[in-house]
Amino acid sequence: MDTAVYRHNGLVCADHTLRVPLDHARPDGPEITLFAREVTAAGREGEDLPRLLWLQGGPGHRAERPDAPGAWLREALRDHRVVLMDQRGTGRSTPADRRTLAALPGAAATAAHLAHFRADSIVRDAELLRRHLAADGEQDRPWTVLGQSFGGFCALTYLSLAPEGLEKVMITGGLPSLTAHADDVYRAAYARVADHNERYFDRYPADQRLADAVAGHLGSEDVRLPTGERLTVRRFQTLGAAFGGVSSFDSLHYLLETAFVPGARGPELSDTFLRRVEAAVSYAQHPLYAVLHEAIYAQGGRPTAWSAHRIREEFPVFDASRGGPLRFTGEMVYPWHFEEDPALEPLREAAHLLAGRTDWPPLYDADRLAANRVPVAAAVYHDDMYVDREHSLRTAAAVRGLRPWITNAHAHDGVRVDPAVYGRLLAMVRGEI
Structure with a gap:
């Protein structure tokens, strides 16, 4: 040593x-x-x-x-x-x-x-x-x-x-x-994240309009992060992971207040906003978090099979495409992360294999x-x-x-x-x- x-x-x-x-x-x-x-x-x-x-x-x-x-x-x-x-x-x-x-x-x-x-x-x-x-x-x-x-x-x-x-x-x-399977973990987690969204927008009611405006802009425009990849609505929603800490709960508010600047064709998302979003949503500094996040719950013969992605369908409040006020997701990793994040894209096939694994030893x-x-x-x-x-x-x-x-x-x-x-x-x- x-x-x-x-x-x-x-x-x-x-x-x-x-x-x-x-x-x-x-x-x-x-x-x-x-x-x-x-x-x-x-x-x-x-x-x-x-x-x-x-x-x-x-x-x-x-x-x-x-x-x-x-x-x-x-x-x-x-x-x-x-x-x-x-x-x-x-x-x-x-x-x-x-x-x-x-x-x-x-x-x-x-x-x-x-x-x-x-x-x-x-x-x-x-x-x-x-x-x-x-x-x-x-x-x-x-x-x-x-x-x-x-x-x-x-x-x-x-x-x-x-x-x-x-x-x-x-x-x-x-x-x-x-003993809980990842499905049980995420089913309980989505309910808690929805509750934290309500707490957030109760504290900052004007942020609902801003969050909806950002989502609308991302849905209609090809917005690129400083690293070159497109910022999608679903990736923007993952900023809700910060709601869980007292030291980070307010960070989204101070991020949203920098969102828009007047551009040549109307309101545009600012470089300050996009740079800070990129730092928050990228897994470049901790790719193992994304690759293994569901595997930390895996034991026995049942695969995780992208649990957070599947269970999300039980909570339509997080579906931005259905209209209504935008809600942010939490500590969840989805298969599309491995398509939209350049730090994860080379690990996509391996991540799918881990999601399908059935021989995890007990923890x-x-x-x-x-x-x-x-x-x-x-x-x-x-x-x-x-x-x-x-x-x-x-x-x-x-x-x-x-x-x-x-x-x-x-x-x-x-x-x-x-x-x-x-x-x-x-x-x-x-x-x-």
């Missing part, structure tokens, strides 16, 4: 890289690189502090960097060395995108490769990293895990596959159903979770747009010793916005409250 150490803004950072198997069932097979950054408060780097592993949301997003504004990090550094691991395929770990995957011999090989990028592989990577970071004689010392959103999904997989590596677990907005062990002995606390956000509250509460009841904290005081990004979220969860797993 290679290590580089440097100081930054009151922090001591140690960058680690190690080689891990692509397929943990074949430890002698092909390998990929795993990157992790260990962060310690300056002046405490010589202390024997316990480690905390941050598992970020996603799938397909790199770990936060030390200069990120996440409220939890400075709090965690009071008591821990914090490990920021770039989950496989992201950041400085061996990337998985249209350029690197082009080296594989066809769509079937690409799909088979990407099947190793789910929570089970991430957890096994983490276990190898934990043992590599431990000092001599401390290989079995467990660490604490903080899982946000998809990171919470990974934490439950960790409790299922390798609980011996865990001392404590904290989960924020990330208790998935242990959770219900018996082991029912016998769990690791202290676990989970923040369940009552109005979470991304993770269904009722699914979370059923899972909380199925994990022995898991203590849920049900609150409507925070949105999905609560741990990043308010350090008190981390503080409360830590006190819960310590048995202080």
